[in-house]
Amino acid sequence: MGLSRKEPFLLLLLGVSALLLGGSAGSSSHSLRYFTTIVSDPGEKVPQFFSVGYVDDQEYAHYNASTKRVLPTAPWIRKVDKDDPQYWERNSQVVWNTEQSFRVGLGTLSGYYNQSGGSHTLQKMYGCELRGDGSKGGYRQFAYDGRDYISFDKETLTYTAADVPAQNTKRKWEADLATIQYRKAYLEEICIEWLQRYLDYGKESLLRTEVPEVKVTRKEDYDDMETLICRVGGFYPKEIDITWTKDGEVWTQDVFHGLVSPNSDGTYYTWRSVTVDPKERERYKCHVEHDGLPNPVDVAWEEPDSNLGIIIGCVVGVLLLIGVMAGIYFKKRQDGYKAAAASDQGSNSSGTGTAVPI
Known part of the structure; x- marks a missing residue:
């Protein structure tokens, strides 16, 4: 998979994973990313070790710290069973092993920062990108207690x-040239192969x-301005x-945007708004x-179709219906009167010679 036998498989970056999973840059780009987190002195119901893997923004597998097993979370990843029967066992x-090394590393970092006790967090994220223009990207970075700690630059083969305190780690890791070369090869070749x-x-x-559905709405503001919402x-x-454009040019003044959020069907939605003078709306x-x-x-705000015609049409239709029903009613009444008169005449000629008293 995206990891060889030497490389950790699934990694979760607790707390900042949503930010890092905000989508790859560029059209038609795809990414393979791993996140890992270990927390000392965790709170109630919070596991100490988290591990998860994503292709693009879709989680496909995670590590169960209780069973010590890597488990599939996307149906399509089960196709690997046929190609690589030892996949799950090997990566579990x-x-x-990564969990054990993280436990040791957390203690080492506490020493670097002269800390004793308390809750501390060590996090890691690494992966690769295959961009729409054919270029590739790779990253490997660590955080401690929610702050940047150290990151790998595969172009210069150095750590930042x-x-x-992070200088201690930098000196140790940069002294291991063989591992540095492997990290570069993994990010540029092995990771990309598994992503594909x-x-x-x-x-x-x-x-x-x-295909995205695009609609522009508007709302009035208190200061004689209005907001257009895409x-x-x-x-x-x-x-x-x-983007919002004005006369065909990108417009950034008084523009606000929402996060790209998931729908229940696996698609996404978002919005952009701009504050404008109603006189310049078009x-x-x-x-x-x-x-x-x-x-x-390019979508502009459009005046909604007037409902007046529909309302008038409905009223006319109702009046016509009432007229028809009234005609039927009175016709039935008239026919009823005629039938009653004919019945009276028949009785009078029944041979009794006596008129019906009223």
Whole structure:
């Protein structure tokens, strides 16, 4: 898989994973990422060790710290069983080894920072990207107690320490040239190979496209201004480019945006708003670019169709219906009177010669 026997398999970055999973840069890009976290003195119901793996924004496997097993969470990853029967066993052992090394590392860092007791967190994220233009990216970084600690630069084969204590780790790791070369090879080759395999396994869901629905609404503001809101939903993949334009040029003043959030069906939605002078409303358009669109779209606010015609039509229809029903009613009444008169005449000629008393 994206990890060899020497590399940790699934990694979770607790607390900041949502930020890091915000989507790969560029159109048609794909990523393989692993996150790991270990927490000392965890609170109630909080496990000490977390481990998870993602392809793009889809979790496909995680490590169960209780059973010490890596488990599938996406149906398509089970296709690996045929190609690599030892996949789960091997990587379960790798992640268990990672857990043990993280426990030691957490104690080492407490010493670097002269800490005793308390709750502390060691986190790691690494992975690779295959971008739409064919270029590749890779990253490997660590955090301690929620702050940057150290990161790997595969281009210069060096580590960047975020503070003085991290210099200790930098010196140790940069002295191991063989491991540094392996890290670079993993990020640029092995990780990419596994990413491509996973994309093939899960192509029905990972490589699909869902066309975004774009609608612009408006609301009045208190200061004689108004806000135009561009609502975009039902799209996949997650990467999308939304901008407001004024007279065809990108407009950034008084523009606000929401997060790209998931729908229950696996698609996404988001919004962009801009504050405008109502007199210039028609000059603004919402510009959207997405893999599901053959061409970018520009959507402006449109005056809703008037309901007056519909209301008038409904009223006329009701009046016509009432008229028809009334005609039927009176016709039945008239026919009834005629039938009654004919019946009276028949009685009078029945041979009795006596009129019916009234």
